[in-house]
Amino acid sequence: MNIILxxxxxNPQTDRASQFQDFSVTVEPTDRILDTLMFIKRNLDGTLSFRKSCGHGICGSDSMIINGVERLACKTLVHDVAEEENAVVTVKPLKSLPVQRDLMVDYGVFFEAYREVKPFLIPAKQAERAENIQTPAERDRFDDPTKCILCASCHSACPVVADQNVDFIGPATVVQAARFVFDSRDEGIKPRLVVLDKPNGVWPCENHFECTRVCPRGIKVTKNINLTKRAIKTFKEKTNKDT
Ligand code: SF4
Ligand code: FES
Structure with missing residues (x-):
């Protein structure tokens, strides 16, 4: 079949604004959108710029907006987004991050927030030299956020980041925090509160659920945000009671 991409x-060196360009390509319905982008780059226009690495939904580098929805180009088949001959498939860079060139965005702000939340285990002091046993139920508690591949699809889809508060740390950062906040071996909620409990931390989330809808890993992003809000409240109540 034929589709129009x-x-x-x-191009920051020559363009004042972004503009659409159409490419007519012959494809199989089971080709990935990443395959069609690679075909265009190799055969029609070598200047087309986009990121990709693993090609298998693991690295998160080829998240883009395909027919209006954040998706990984390597996990989106032509027949997912184009049904009839000469169907038009629109492809745009992620929102809420500066465009560097074509489909490539600058992830600087995104990874800055990620680093601030301390996305690593902060173990209890007494456990540093001993084995830190964890039950299967305790391990299950943070299984969902371990699936995050930092693709920024949720950041792009979040209407709070896009329309109201560009400084909101965003859903992906909260998912990364949740990964450790709910780990029974971790005692780092206090240093993470510096980021999570500030006005632009977890609180601006309004439960639009767009992050959950687009997450290519099926993470219950909004649920993780709400659980993190609850954990902060519980921690603060306990701290106030103890002092
Ligand atoms: S939570 Fe999902 S959508 Fe957000 S960065 Fe992680 S994998 Fe991507
Ligand atoms: S290329 Fe790695 S997730 Fe798509």
Missing amino acids: RILRY
């Missing part, structure tokens, strides 16, 4: 392009 309508790609939003931008």
